Amino acid sequence: MKKRIATLLALCMSLSLIACGGQSASTSGSSEAAGAATSAATEQAAAAESTEQAAEETPAEPAGDISGPLVLYSSMTEFDLEALIHCFGEVYPDVEIEVVSGSVGEYTSRITAEASNPQGDVTWGGLMDSDGDTYSEIFEHWVSDYNDEAMAGYSTPNGFYSMDHLSTVCFCVNTELEAELGIEIRSYEDLLQPELKGKIVFSDPNSSSAAWNNLSNIFAIYGVGTDEAWDYIDKLLDNLVVVEKSSACFNSVYDGEYVVGLTYEDGAIKLNQNGSTTTEVRYPEEGTSASAFGMAVVKGAPHEEAAKALVNFVCSAEGQSALAEYMEGTLRLTNANYKTPENAWLQASEEMKWVERPVEELTERKEELLAKWNELVGQHQ
Numbered sequence: 001m002k003k004r005i006a007t008l009l010a011l012c013m014s015l016s017l018i019a020c021g022g023q024s025a026s027t028s029g030s031s032e033a034a035g036a037a038t039s040a041a042t043e044q045a046a047a048a049e050s051t052e053q054a055a056e057e058t059p060a061e062p063a064g065d066i067s068g069p070l071v072l073y074s075s076m077t078e079f080d081l082e083a084l085i086h087c088f089g090e091v092y093p094d095v096e097i098e099v100v101s102g103s104v105g106e107y108t109s110r111i112t113a114e115a116s117n118p119q120g121d122v123t124w125g126g127l128m129d130s131d132g133d134t135y136s137e138i139f140e141h142w143v144s145d146y147n148d149e150a151m152a153g154y155s156t157p158n159g160f161y162s163m164d165h166l167s168t169v170c171f172c173v174n175t176e177l178e179a180e181l182g183i184e185i186r187s188y189e190d191l192l193q194p195e196l197k198g199k200i201v202f203s204d205p206n207s208s209s210a211a212w213n214n215l216s217n218i219f220a221i222y223g224v225g226t227d228e229a230w231d232y233i234d235k236l237l238d239n240l241v242v243v244e245k246s247s248a249c250f251n252s253v254y255d256g257e258y259v260v261g262l263t264y265e266d267g268a269i270k271l272n273q274n275g276s277t278t279t280e281v282r283y284p285e286e287g288t289s290a291s292a293f294g295m296a297v298v299k300g301a302p303h304e305e306a307a308k309a310l311v312n313f314v315c316s317a318e319g320q321s322a323l324a325e326y327m328e329g330t331l332r333l334t335n336a337n338y339k340t341p342e343n344a345w346l347q348a349s350e351e352m353k354w355v356e357r358p359v360e361e362l363t364e365r366k367e368e369l370l371a372k373w374n375e376l377v378g379q380h381q
Contacts, residue, residue, distance in 0.1 A: 066092055066094070066305055066306050066309050067092075068095065068096065068306065069095075070098065070122070070303050070307060070310065071098050071100065071120045071121045071302075072097055072098065072121065073100050073107035073111065074099055074100070074107075074123065075102065075124075075246075076124055077267060079270055080327070080331065081099055084124070084314065085099075086326060087322040088310060088314075088319075091313060092309060092313075103207055103209075104125070104127065105207035105208075106207075107123060107126070108126075111123075111298055115138065115299070118299070121301040121302065121303045121304065121306065122295060122296070122297050122298060123139075123298070124164075126293065127209075127295070127296055128167075129154075129163065129292040129293075129363075130291065130359050131363070132157075132363045132366075135296070138299055139296040140296070140297040142160065142308070143156045143160065143161070144312050144315035145315075146335060147162065149317065150315075150334045150335060150336065151335075153292075156294070160296055160297075162311050163294040164293070164295055164314045164333065165332060165333050165334060166290040166292055166333070167209075167265070167291050167293055168265045169217040169262075169264065170268060170281050171262065171281070171282045171283070172254075172261040172280075172281060173185050173253070173279065174254070174259050174260070174278055174279055177258075178259055178260075181199075183195050185259070185282065186285050187284055187286055188232065193239075197239050198241055199239065199241075199258050199260070200239045200240050200261070200262065201241050201243060201253065201258040201261045202214070202249060202261070202262045203243055203244065203246040203248065204244060205373060206370055207244070208244075209246075209291070209293070210263060210267075211246060211262075212291075216291065219362065219369070220287070221286045221355055224358055224361050224362060225372070233373070233376060246264075246267070250271060250279070253279055254271050254279050256278075265332075265346060266331045266346070268281045273328065273345050281347075283353070285353070286353075286355070287353045287355035288352060288355065289354060289355050289357040290332065295310075295315075297311060315334070315335060317335045317339075320333040320335045320338035321338045321339040324339065324341055324344075325341050328344065329341045329344025329345055329346055330345050332346065
């Protein structure tokens with residue numbers, strides 16, 4: 001069967017038709033995804049070992065029963081999208097994937113504006129476990145057939161997100177600039193060093209899920225909304241430069257514009273995978289945690305069958321094993337039975353210090369916490 005996959009990775013990077021705005025989480029969101037990252041990481045390692053034989057099975061033969069166009073709204077990197085299109089295309093060679101890239105704030109605003117005449121079919125990236133029911137009205141209340149295979153704590157949090165990967169908080173450090181300053185960056189407290197004033201890059205948590213992920217980790221360590229947490233954030237803002245795009249938190253560090261970026265590991269590690277010798281992925285000594293991110297089918301999607309096939313592929317053990325192999329282990333995935341390749345770039349979970357993230361409380365208090373963040377940012381401008 002002739003293979004036809006059309007990719008338009010640069011189709012709409014800005015999605016300028018729709019203004020990007022912050023979204024607040026509903027208090028009615030489920031806490032099902034609030035499991036500790038430590039136990040989830042342990043279970044992932046055990047499950048991967050016990051199910052190695054099943055995970056080594058080759059992906060299904062090309063299905064060929066679904067064809068035509070599929071419009072994907074995504075905040076994932078070009079490399080992630082390349083992997084998805086290649087691996088999915090091995091099973092569904094007659095599906096033409098058109099990618100519209102943008103932040104979660106941009107594409108959810110677009111889906112909302114298109115509600116009476118949906119143009120997109122499915123999303124990948126940006127939808128996180130602390131969103132609650134925020135986007136309930138724009139997505140089909142359907143989840144992957146493989147939801148029950150997700151690691152403990154990472155199944156659907158709301159009945160319409162199909163959780164497929166984890167995004168772990170990290171620092172991306174330019175080691176050359178760090179050495180020039182004569183400092184070392186290993187912990188959150190290290191970020192307060194006066195030498196780093198204006199040299200730390202961070203994205204806007206009102207619109208960037210990566211930034212909210214990082215802010216959530218700070219709250220996991222210092223307490224959600226505690227005086228200690230806000231005191232730390234107030235001091236940190238003295239050194240921060242807040243930008244719009246989350247990718248700047250590793251790309252601009254690589255370019256030498258900043259010494260360190262507060263970011264996510266799968267984005268930062270790709271610099272090293274692509275040959276960078278001046279950047280390092282480091283995890284805060286106080287501990288790290290991960291947000292689970294998922295996919296969702298747009299309500300009234302014009303190509304619903306293909307959209308559900310894509311979600312099922314990405315959430316299955318076979319699909320995730322294929323993606324992990326193609327990516328060389330640069331993304332932590334959620335199916336307990338997927339196989340991590342031997343040449344994985346990311347640090348093994350069992351070697352890291354994990355902290356428990358209070359997902360339910362963060363979900364319930366997101367609007368309040370962002371309001372306080374914005375107040376402090378305003379005071380530092």
